[in-house]
Amino acid sequence: MRQLTALVFVVSTLALTGCPPTYPNCKSDENCTEKGEVCVQGQCRECATDENCKPGFVCDTNKCVPKPECGPGVGPCGTGKKCSGGKCLVDPNYKPEGTCSTNEDCPSGQTCQGGRCAAPVTVKDACTFESVRFEFNEFSLTSAAQSTLAQYADCIKKGSLRFTLEGHADERGTEEYNMVLSQKRAASVRKYLVDLGVAGGALDTVGYGENKPVASGSNEAAWAANRRVEFKRK
Numbered sequence: 048m049r050q051l052t053a054l055v056f057v058v059s060t061l062a063l064t065g066c067p068p069t070y071p072n073c074k075s076d077e078n079c080t081e082k083g084e085v086c087v088q089g090q091c092r093e094c095a096t097d098e099n100c101k102p103g104f105v106c107d108t109n110k111c112v113p114k115p116e117c118g119p120g121v122g123p124c125g126t127g128k129k130c131s132g133g134k135c136l137v138d139p140n141y142k143p144e145g146t147c148s149t150n151e152d153c154p155s156g157q158t159c160q161g162g163r164c165a166a167p168v169t170v171k172d173a174c175t176f177e178s179v180r181f182e183f184n185e186f187s188l189t190s191a192a193q194s195t196l197a198q199y200a201d202c203i204k205k206g207s208l209r210f211t212l213e214g215h216a217d218e219r220g221t222e223e224y225n226m227v228l229s230q231k232r233a234a235s236v237r238k239y240l241v242d243l244g245v246a247g248g249a250l251d252t253v254g255y256g257e258n259k260p261v262a263s264g265s266n267e268a269a270w271a272a273n274r275r276v277e278f279k280r281k
Contacts, residue, residue, distance in 0.1 A: 160205060174202040176210075176278040178261075179236055180271065184220075186231035188239055196236065199278070200243035207249075209281040212236050214254040215261075217270035222256055230254030236276045251281070 071091040073079050079091035087095045092109035094100050100111035115133030117124045124135035127143070146162055147153050153164035176199060179192045188196070202208065214233030216225035233252035241247050262272035 174199055176202075178275040178277045181232055181274040181276075183217075183270070183274065184228070186228060186235045188235060192236075193239065196239050197243060200240050200245050203240065203245050203249060209249045211251045211253060211279045211281055213259075213277040213279055214252065215259060215273055215275050215277070216257050217273040218257045218260070218265065219270065220257075222258075226254055226256035228254075229256045232274075232276050 068074055068078055070078075070082065072089060073086035073091050074089070076085045079086050082091055084091040084093055085095050085099055086092075087109055094106035094109055094111050097105045100106055103114055104111040105114045106112075113133075115121050116135045117130035118133050121133075124130050127138055127141045128135040129138040129141075130136075147159035147164050148162075150158045153159055157164045157166055177195075179188070179195060181187075181192075182189065203210070212233040214229035214231070214236075216229045216232075218225075220228070230252065231254075233254055237247075237250045237252050240250060257273070260269070260273045261275070262269040
């Protein structure tokens, strides 16, 4: 009799409580604990809120996914990057401020020079192209002349300038000798500029010997002034 009473009690209890639901069905989170999930509207799911996910992940349609680096509620990417699929990727179209590929990338009044925006180089602002001087009976360049020509080379290249280099000599020596010397002086200047990157086609040379002095007199001051190569724009 006692056994019958106990059986009736168990049956009654099961009838009242019912059998636990079969996965993925659930009535509470307890039914999903074995899978490490939570109960969401009668179904075991990976998550219901961000709190159900591990650090660095968020709940998206009941699944834990990596937290996006950018987008709604997160914010934009840093400089030089763009947001794509929640990730910050390098923007191939980004150009740091002041850099350029063409003149169209630069503000008004500037041009693209060597990948940077800058004001156009003008002969007036950058170089005066004064005559290069030489020592007596020499066509080699002094260190001072080389330094000057280095500045001229930058101006010529940036301004796409073209010149005729006119060589001259002082009155000492024969006219034939001075003609050759003046030509060598012009050629020396041209070679140095070409070595610095100036296009050879931008430079012509001519020698005038002693025939076009800029200073009169037979003294050292006049001779020094006449030993020169002048820059004539074409």
